[in-house]
Amino acid sequence: MADEDDNGFGEWGGYFEAKKSKLEEQFAAASDPFRKSNLFQGISIFVNGLTNPSANELKQIMMVHGGIYHHYERPHTKFIIASNLPDVKVRNMNTSKIISAQYIVDCLENKRVLDYKPYLLYTNQKTTQPRLHFGKGKNTSRTNESMAVPKSETAAEPPLVEPVEADLSNILNNLQQVVATSPKNETAAKAAVEVSVISNNSARTAVDPAFLSEFYKNSRLHHIATLGAGFKQYVCELRQANGGKPFPKRDELRSVLSCDQVMNMSAASVLYIMHIDMDCFFVSVGLRSHPEWRGLPIAVTHSKGGNAATDVPVHPQADRQAELKLFAERFEHQLHDNIRADKVRSGFDKKMSLSEIASCSYEARAKGIRNGMFVGQALKLCPELKTIPYDFEGYKEVAFALYDTVAQYTLNIEAVSCDEMFVDLTDLVEDLQVDVMSFVAHLREEVRNKTGCPCSAGVGTNKLLARMATKRAKPDGQYLLGPGTDVLGYMAPTALETLPGVGSSLRHKLEQAGLRNCADVQRTSLQTLESVVGKKLALTLYENCRGIDTRPLVYEQKRKTVSAEVNYGIRFTNNSECETFLRQLSAEVTTRLTDIKRKAKSIGLKVMVRAAEAPIEASKFMGHGVCDTINKSFILAHATDDVNVITSHVLRLMKESGLPPHELRGIGIHLSKLSEATEVKKDNVLLQMFEKMSEKRKGEPTVEVHEEPEPTVFKEKENDLEFKKPQDLPSVWDTVGWKNSANKSLDKSPVNVSDRLGNTTIDMEVFAQLPEYIRREVLENMDEHLIARSSGHSDRTRKNPIGGRRSSMPCPPSSLPRMENNCSTFPVPKDADGPLELLRAVKPTTAALMLNGLQNHLLGSNYKSMLADWVSNEQYPNPTDILMINSKLSELAQSKQMGRIYDIMKHLCRLIKKKRDNVCEWHMAYKVIEESVQHQLMAIESYMLKLPDTISCVICHKM
Ligand SMILES: Nc1ccn([C@H]2C[C@H](O)[C@@H](COP(=O)(O)OP(=O)(O)OP(=O)(O)O)O2)c(=O)n1
Ligand SMILES: [Mg+2]
Missing domain, CATH: 1.20.58.1280 (DNA repair protein Rev1, C-terminal domain)
Known part of the structure; x- marks a missing residue:
């Protein structure tokens, strides 16, 4: 072909063809889980213009009953469904396949494929003005009245531009509307119900005004975070209320434990740090009401398990294989996180549930199942795995019982999370003159009696050793790494990522240097370590690998940040939907801020945007899929808890990001630099002026756009909200407005x-x-x-x-x-x-x-x-x-x-x-x-x- 023929559209044409084929494949893949019959097997339709049932409804009917829906007319499209087409359009079409939508409805009603000819819209194909066919032949069950084209359809002829991006939720919403508004169209309505039942209520997106509260009601991470922060605060309050008073419960213990369990006095000067952690917490709480399931492989998850977890609906625009590759690539090569790379590799199988297991019983763990694993993968390992739902109220109740039980004896508690804490038992042991492990046994028993749930505890001379001891103790046990233990030997086989602060990238760096476990580091000089990870980290690592940990317990932990983040159901079609949601989220985060009586000076917006190469839809229904994350932040002159101020900055930051609303997949607002609401300082003119100066300078941004191509599905650390000096800002401002x-x-x-x-x-x-x-x-x-x-x-x-x-x-x-x-x-x-x-x-x-x-x-x-x-x-x-x-x-x-x-x-x-x-x-x-x-x-x-x-x-x- 001559080059001049290629006006640039050649390539586009190729792309377009590929796109059409891909849409067909996606439709076929997505149809599988919805399929109820094969009634329309081998029949493909393309809908041209307004029809009744609508294009979306017809699409769903084809999906449910084994047909094929073409987003574009293809040479092999069997029927074109239309109501009325302009002459000029029909002239160029093969009218022998243009039929009324009623054909589909009647086939469904009769539960068989009928002869299509009576439904042809144009019977005289030779005439220039094709005639509308009003259901001649009458071999259908429909009346003329019902076959008549509704006024609204005939009035104008807006070409139906099928939104190829239309997501499943819109389709489902439309279907639900059909159910509500077209009582006559029972068959289509029935099909709609089938589909919407399959998809349950998951069609909800952030556009729905009730979405946010629903999301937080069901978000396990939100509940865990809230509980964790709550217990930190709770310990603080208990300590303040106690004011150094004695603990009467200790006296009871004195009589119980004093006879044969008196401590070894030689160890009296030793620090006793206990780490206590509930065993498979969510599962244990769930099993309180089902004791008959004890001893079985159990998992807590949103997924219903069984077929529902191995045969999940897949969005037509999702592409699991492509997404799997992207995730694996990012986890492996960018984050060096093989664990997560393996997780997606083994969990992204076709139609397997991508719901995560929050907690699994030790019987499930024996089969290779782990907390955090996808349900689909877990079912492959253990098909008899029983899944149970969340019980957020139950977790709270048990967690309070755990904290209150410990608090009867001491308030030297560092809350870690809802089911885990460090406790300094040193003064208790000295006071009671008891053997530390006898006390621990007594305490664990008391927790079990009060909660019906088992816990494990480790004791060591510091936090690290206490946690290491708990690992050995689990499940339902206790372990002491006390004085005289061969700590070096105990630590030697420990993998480095088990140590505090060693994430995937540090682990990778260490691995590159041939360091995999504590024994490797024990054999390495501090100097060599410094050359690998820098001075500060090297020392910590050097010490930790030898069981040395100088971190004190922190009893009064103040909140440093408050945030609200949603990375599920974010599907906007326009800016106004996005803005409405941002307002809601701003109100949510402000409420969280005022609840803890704080004000914030730094407002950060975190936006997850679909990665350029990621499929339009995520494999996990309404999930965020592979994303890039953009963080922007702004530092206010004065701390605020005013929802209007926070909202306006959030809206501005979003506007400045210039991101298209339909590409957003996750939004978070992070408030930091918190101060007590009551101790906010008087206006500081100096600071205010410097900030204004910085802002005004040559229109330079006061916010930093921090783009990082980072997959955030399983984000592990808080964002660092920085306020960096732009490159070209004069150095004169280094000392004041801008911080490095x-x-x-x-x-x-x-x-x-x-x-x-x-x-x-x-x-x-x-x-x-x-x-x-x-x-x-x-x-x-x-x-x-x-x-x-x-x-x-x-x-x-x-x-x-x-x-x-x-x-x-x-x-x-x-x-x-x-x-x-x-x-x-x-x-x-x-x-x-x-x-x-x-x-x-x-x-x-x-x-x-x-x-x-x-x-x-x-x-x-x-x-x-x-x-x-x-x-x-x-x-x-x-x-x-x-x-x-x-x-x-x-x-x-x-x-x-x-x-x-x-x-x-x-x-x-x-x-x-x-x-x-x-x-x-x-x-x-x-x-x-x-x-x-x-x-x-x-x-x-x-x-x-x-x-x-x-x-x-x-x-x-x-x-
Ligand atoms: N990413 C996470 C981490 C935790 N959890 C929930 C479920 C856990 O049951 C609970 C406590 O977390 P643990 O890490 O203590 O795990 P378990 O208590 O389930 O197991 P273990 O016996 O190992 O402590 O928090 C969660 O849903 N998702
Ligand atoms: Mg636990």
Whole structure:
């Protein structure tokens, strides 16, 4: 074929053909589970235009009764179903196969394939104007009236564009409507009912207003997370309520355990940490009402098991094989997670249920079944597996009984989850002088009596060993890894991924270095380990593999994040559906926030988008399938619990993502940087201004779009919501508005703030929350740090403790490297001498000098030249300098030197107005300083200073 014939559509044509074939295959695959008869076997239909029953209904009928539905007319399409077609259209068609939809209905009613000829729409195929055939022949059971084409169908002729993307849920919804609205059309209605019954109520998507509450009612992960967080809070409350009172239940124990089980006194100084965990928790709770099933392989899952789990409906647009390949590829090559790769490989078989097993009995485990496995796969391993439903109320009741039982004896409890905790038994053992394992046995028995469920417990000298001991103890047992145990030998065969903090990627890294179990690591030097995983991790690994774990128990755990996430049933067709859902989800997450009496400063949106190469529909009905995850976050100037604020940011973040609504498969809102609702600080002008400055800068985004091609079906860790500095942002902002990721864990201690200055960052948000006197100390430490760094010293012993002022300046060497960009660049006044000369060599700050008590320039007469030098010499206002000025103005405010403040501000304003470069940065700097000082004055004097001049720049004046 000549090249010119190929106008670019050749390839498209090929694609289109492939697509049509694929749709047919998908339809055939999807039909299987729905099939009730083979009535229409070998009959294919294509629906052209509006019909009654509708195209969707006809599609379902074909699906249920073994026919074939063509989304496009194909040469081999047997019948074209239509009501009326325009002449121009019919002229180009083979009218010998255009029949009325009634044909299908009548075949169904008669339960046999009838002669189609009486249903032909066009009997005289030679005429230019084809005539409508109104059911001549009358060998059908329908009346003329029922055969007549309804008005609505004949009026206009909108071509039926069959939405190839129409998902099963829409189809099912349509069918349900037919049932409701077409009582006459009983046969179609019956077929509709059959299909909708098969699919149960799973057709619900996030578009349904009741979806969210229904989703959370049934989401096991939601229940587990809520319970887990709840028990952390519960322990906190119990401890606060107890206030150090004795535990009367201990006295009972004294008499029960004292005779022959007195502890070995030589071990009295040893730490006894217990780890206690319910055995196959969900199953055990479920079996309380079915004791006759004890001893059988049982699993708790949403799937009904049996045929329902081995013959599940598959969406026509799903492609299990393609999805399996994608998942396996991602798990294996991107996450190095062979366990999950194997899981999909063995669980994605045709028609096998993709419901997960939440918990399985130990009898099921003996057959190779594991928690988290797909039901379909589990049934392959053990066809007699019995599945039982969830009982969320029961889990809560038993969990409370477990916690309350332990809490009678001690409140040194670290809650881990609803069925698991660490307990420090050291003081109890000392107090009661009992053998620790006798106590544990007594406790387990009490838990069993109260709950009807077994649990296991391990005891060790630290959390790691306690957990390791529980592994040995399970099921329904206890084990001590006490003093004198050969811990090295015990740990040796332990796989590294069993250790805390070792996920799939770290495991992969270690495996690459030939390290698989603790014995391998025990034989490796710390240095070698450091070269593999870095210094910090290496030490933890080195210790853990030897059974050493220095983590303390954490009794009072505060929530750090609150989130609401849905990754099931997300199927939007337009932005307005998406927006409605986002509003609902925002309300949900805000309620969760206010329930715990917190406010949040960071709002994060997590969006799961169908991966480009993933099939349109997921193999798991209404599941998310293979997705890419996009995280966006925004940091507010002030913590909030206002649903409107949260909603508007969520909507904006989604809008900015520009993602097409129909490609979304999961949405989560994460609130972090939480503070007590009651302790929210006063407006912090300084911080607010810096944030505004950052936002305004050349329209640069204040949110970070963090795209990671990460499959998130089984996401294992919380998102790190970062607030990164865009590449091209001037370094001047490094220290304030933007934080680098190394700073994520910055805590509020001023020492830490100054400690981390070496990472070119100070957390302004933290800084701004600090009381003035601590701010000054931070600055003081910062100066010291800068000087220490510039002099090439990193000796931390030279650092000031908090609150301590250095008595004398260190003497940096005369030839010093240039300071880093976060160093203040205030010029040193000309009249400096002595140690000042040395400081000039390293370009320290005026503020540093001020704070180190050498010279107080703003208080002196030369402040004008100092400010002039600063403004004229610096390209950008350095935030450190701004902080220094603020600090000094604050001092002036406190000592009521209003005249001096007035002069300084007036002069600074003039200087900045004369500036020609980067003016807006300087305008903003001035505003920050102005607002900060006014804020101070307001707080101290309850009035603001009327300044002679102000800055109103057209570019940044709105800020
Ligand atoms: N990804 C998860 C993890 C846990 N769970 C639920 C079901 C479990 O029954 C319960 C407790 O989790 P465990 O890990 O303690 O598992 P089991 O208690 O079922 O078994 P084991 O005897 O190993 O503790 O939490 C869940 O549904 N999905
Ligand atoms: Mg358990």
